[in-house]
Amino acid sequence: DADVTQTPRNRITKTGKRIMLECSQTKGHDRMYWYRQDPGLGLRLIYYSFDVKDINKGEISDGYSVSRQAQAKFSLSLESAIPNQTALYFCATSDLGVGQTTGELFFGEGSRLTVL
Amino acid sequence: GDSVTQMEGPVTLSEEAFLTINCTYTATGYPSLFWYVQYPGEGLQLLLKATKADDKGSNKGFEATYRKETTSFHLEKGSVQVSDSAVYFCALSDPLSGTYKYIFGTGTRLKVLA
Numbered sequence: 001d002a003d004v005t006q007t008p009r010n011r012i013t014k015t016g017k018r019i020m021l022e023c024s025q026t027k028g029h030d031r032m033y034w035y036r037q038d039p040g041l042g043l044r045l046i047y048y049s050f051d052v053k054d055i056n057k058g059e060i061s062d063g064y065s066v067s068r069q070a071q072a073k074f075s076l077s078l079e080s081a082i083p084n085q086t087a088l089y090f091c092a093t094s095d096l097g098v099g100q101t102t103g104e105l106f107f108g109e110g111s112r113l114t115v116l
Numbered sequence: 117g118d119s120v121t122q123m124e125g126p127v128t129l130s131e132e133a134f135l136t137i138n139c140t141y142t143a144t145g146y147p148s149l150f151w152y153v154q155y156p157g158e159g160l161q162l163l164l165k166a167t168k169a170d171d172k173g174s175n176k177g178f179e180a181t182y183r184k185e186t187t188s189f190h191l192e193k194g195s196v197q198v199s200d201s202a203v204y205f206c207a208l209s210d211p212l213s214g215t216y217k218y219i220f221g222t223g224t225r226l227k228v229l230a
Contacts, residue, residue, distance in 0.1 A: 004159075033218070042205060042222035043160075058217070090159055094218075096209075103209070105152070105218055107159035 003027045006091050006108035014116050019078040021111045023091030031094040032074040033105070034058075034066060036087045043090065049074055081115045088112050118143045122206045122221035129196055129228050137191040137224045139180075139206035147210040149173075149182055149189040154203040154223070163191075163204070196228045 004025045013019055023032065030051050035043040045058030047066040055066060063085060067075045078085055089111045096103025123138040141147065148167045152160040164173030169184035178193045189206060206221040 035220075040222060043220040045217060045219075048217065092160075104150075104162050104165070105160070105207075107161065109157075109159045 004091060004093055004106055004108040006089075006111045008111060009109065010112045012114045012116065013081055015082055017081050017115075019081050019113065021076045021089055021091075021113070023074045023076070023108060025072050025074075025091075025093045025106075027093050027095070027106060028071070029093040029095055029106070030071060031096055031103075032068070033092045033094070034064075034074070034076045035090045035092060036060065037090060037110070038087050046076065046089075078113075081113075083115045086113060086115045118147065118208060118210050118219050120206050120208055120219050120221040122204075122224055124222070125203075125225040127224060127226050129226070131198055131228055131230050132195045133228075135191070135193040135196045135200075135226065137204055137206075137226070139189045139191065139221060141187050141189065141206075141208050143187075143208055143210045145210045146184075147208040149180070150207040150209070150218075151178070151180055151189070151191050152205040152207060152220075154205065156202070160205060196226070198228045198230050201226055201228045 007022045033048045034046040044060050049055050049068045052068050065077045091108045092105045094103045119142045121140050150165045151163040153163045154160045164175040166173040166182035172181045180191045203223045203225045205223045209218045
């Protein structure tokens, strides 16, 4: 089984619908991230969380919300989906610990969302 | 703010050719630098990293040297294989920014022909 699991892997929805993308991890990491990937734009950070009580906006948080239900679970919600939110979404965890200055990101396999 | 700029693709090479993918960065502090690779249908995975100036990261025949004077971290491989076809992302993490965020470039698609 993958260390970072995203569900669903593919989703097609309509404008205005509420969508939740879920991420769970078995790596025991405190830090979790949601990124969006678009062709030609690379990966852009939506939200990140350093522990259950710490949620931070990234560079493109408008239109999105998150919930950190537990250390292992970090969900991304689109309250009212719109077509320009069509993208590939990645959840990631980091092994960066307290007092450390560098760490590695571990990615899930991605959730492809299409908003019609 | 911090940023990463990498060469646009796609890059198409014949098998056994030499590969260079350029990456430059801007950062307020002393970032750690990374190359991630994304194979078709998969998430990103770490290819190599360097944490301080003049460090050389290497893995699977790929290497990159942290050049502080030119703010660069170019990816190289002496002889590419068809299995190297993927999208390559340069990234940085600047702990002195206080946020421990990872900033990615736009990605460079590599296609290797047999």
